Amino acid sequence: MYYTMDATMTSRFKYGLSRLYATIIAVVVVIAVVAAAVYLTRPTAPPTVTTPTPATTSPATPTVTPTTPTPPATTPPPVERVLRFTNANVPNLDPAVGSDEASTIYFINVYDTLVYPLPNGTIIPHAAESWSVSEDGLVWTFRIRRGVRFHVTGREMTAYDVEFSLRRLITIGRGYAYLFIPVVDLNKTRVVDTYTIQIGLKRPFGPFPYILTRLYIVDSELIRQYIKKPGPYGDFGDYGTEWLAAGEADAGSGPYMLAEYRRGEAVVLRKYEGWWGEFAPNAPDKVVMLGTNEPTTVLTLMSKRELEITDTWQPLENYEAMSKISGVKIAVLPTIRQFYIMMNTQKPPLDDVHVRRAISLAFDYRAAIEGVNPYQRRALGPVPSTLAGYCPPPVILERDVKAAIEELKKSKYWGQLDKYPITVWWVAEVPWEERIALLLKANLEEIGLKVEVVKQPWLSVVQGLSTLETSPHMVLVIVTADYMEAGGMLVKRYHSSAHGKYQQNEWLFIPELDRMLEDAVATLDQEERFRKYCEIQHFIFDLYATLYVYEYVDLRAYQAYYVDFPATRGEAAPLLGYHMECRKIQVFPEKRAELLK
Known part of the structure; x- marks a missing residue:
């Protein structure tokens, strides 16, 4: 398509063209002016400068005084944290032999161990990360935690090690x-896979996890290397007992290893740095377990700060002396032990419940503590209150x-x-028991009973209690529960299967009580089991067959100024x-050094 311009359009075109020409001319002029200005303002060549010749005299050589460089700051090597404590003896090193x-x-x-006890009596997973039990209570299945490694071989713990240790x-x-x-059926115990084991039982046993605190897992492959044949255990020879007893090494995986x-x-x-669990920030690097409880030696070591914690077997006067040493305190630690005065219910006049009640009312419980063992705690019923399932008595x-x-x-x-004179035995190896026996004698003679107090060596007590005929009327004995549940004391003390053993002198022939005890420990539901324990405790209390004297506590002197001892705050299970x-114990060597200045 073509367009034509009219006159107006032509006029506008010419006008625009003239404007364009004018603009171009103006731009050219501006460029020329700027170029001329730049040329005229260029700098001229610099003037010639003459450099003066320097003087020929050599400058004086400066005197340099040497300085000794400051050595970099060095960090002193860390002080080893050492914990030393005494025991009544040197430990047995084989977890299948010592107790x-x-x-x-x-x-x-x-x-x-597979499980771990808390101070409140609860059992939680440890080397086992979880467990379950079959509906009939006969099969317990445990899943083993991964990453638990043995000290010597570095092997990871497996279900095979658990099965080997139990067997x-x-x-x-x-x-x-x-x-x-009494409860484990090895024929029904099997390894399911590397990290799973099923433990079969002969009968339902609700507290089974509690006794697993005493199954210490050994490195099965290491033990096998040191089995000596022939031996008393068939294909397993001596089961490595001689090697473990020699103390060349341990077979464990715990927080410390034998040095x-x-x-x-x-x-x-x-300290085993490869342990899977947690240490307190200032836990000891080295632990020394001394096999002596000789009072003079212990007192001397404590006074010289060469002992951090004592054993539990010191005489009261030694504890009193150590409590006067600067920085030393006496720890009063709860246990699952109880001190009883047991009455033989088959011997006259103690076969009459009214006589037994009279004795229970005549005894001075307060004097037994305040006048003899002021650190001890009053017991109120058949089991100590430190046991899970404890139930307060109907009356105090x-x-x-x-x-x-x-x-x-x-x-x-x-x-x-x-x-009908009453014979009372006390244990010769426990000197303060004589004072309790004499207190009992005085109390009973006040109400018209005739009492003879007899000192007996411990082995004679054990032998005497082995038969009904040789058992005394009354005997003073400390008993430890088998595990941290009420059933661990009730069955041990009052089931007829205990007859002939040191832990009983009541000689109860009560089939109903046996059935109650057996039913309670067979109950899987813990709440229901505890309810049954309570009923049993009241049943036993009403028999008035025992004087409940002390919930036994352990005493240990310790260097409180430089040792943090969690058990003194109730942060340890009362289990032996x-x-x-x-x-969990912490040691502060720098504070010890302050005391030695």
Whole structure:
């Protein structure tokens, strides 16, 4: 398409073109002016400068004074944290053989267990991360935690090690085997896979996790390397007992490992840095377990700061002396032990419940504490309150002479009590028991009973209690529960299976009580089991067959100024050995150094 321009458009075109020409001319002029200005303002060449010749005289050489460089600051090497404590003896090193206090402390620190006890009596996972039980209560399945490694081989713990440790303990039949032999069925125990084991039981046993605190897991492959044949255990020879007892090494995976065994003198442990659990920030690097409780030696070591914590077997006067040393305190630690005065219910006049009630009302419980053992705690019923499932008694007994005499009047022996003297035994190795026995004698003679007090060595007590005929009327004995639940004391003390053993002198022949005890421990539901325990405790209390004197406490002197001892704050389970769980104790060498200045 073509366009044509009219006159107006032509005029506008010419005007625009003239404007364009004018603009171009203006731009050219501006460029020319700027170029000229730039040229005219260029700098001229610089003037010639003559450089003066320097003087020929050499400058003086400056005198340099050498200086000694300041050495970089160095960090002093860390001071080793050492924890030393005494025991009544050097521990046995084999967890399938020992069960005394010193050995148990060693096992707790060197070996891992599937479960772990809390101060309140609760059992939680440890080397086992979880567990379950079948509906019939006969199969317990445990899942093993990954990453638990043994000290010597560095192997990871597996279900095979757990099965081996359980079978080894039961087969050897010593140490804590007595807890497992009645309930574990090895024929129904099997390894499911590397990290799963099923433990079969002969009968339902609700407190089973509680006794697993005493199954210490050993490195099965390491033990196999040192089995000596022939031996008493068939294909397993001596099961490695000789090698473990020699103290060359341990077979554990716990927070500490065996560093040195001084036969008859001490055991030295070293912190195991590869342990899977947690240490307190200032936990000891080195632990020395001394096998002596000789009072003079212990007192001297404490005064020289060469001992951090004492054993529990010191005489009261030694504790009093140590409490006067600057920085030393006496720890009063709860246990699952109880001190009883047991009455033989089959021997006249104690076969009459009214006589037994009279004795229970005549005894001065307060004087037994305040006048003999001021550190001890009053016991109120058949089991100590530190046990899970403890139940308060229906009444709290106090000394009431008038009420005691009224009870005697109801007995069939009233008017002829002088014909039935009562023999009371106390244990020669526990000197303060004599004072309790003499207090009892005075209390009972006040209400008309005739009493003979007899000092007996411990082995004679054990032998005497083995038969009904040789048992005394009354005996003073400290008993430790088998595990941290009420059933661990009730069955041990009052089931007829305990007849002939040191832990009972009541000689109760009550089938109903046996059935109640058996039913309680077979109950899987803990709440229901505890309800049954309470019923049993009241049943036993009403028999008035025992005087409940002390919930026994352990006493340990310790260097409170430079040792943090969690058990003194109730942060340790009252189960034997756990007060001395070294990974939780803290040692501060710098504070010790202050005391030595």
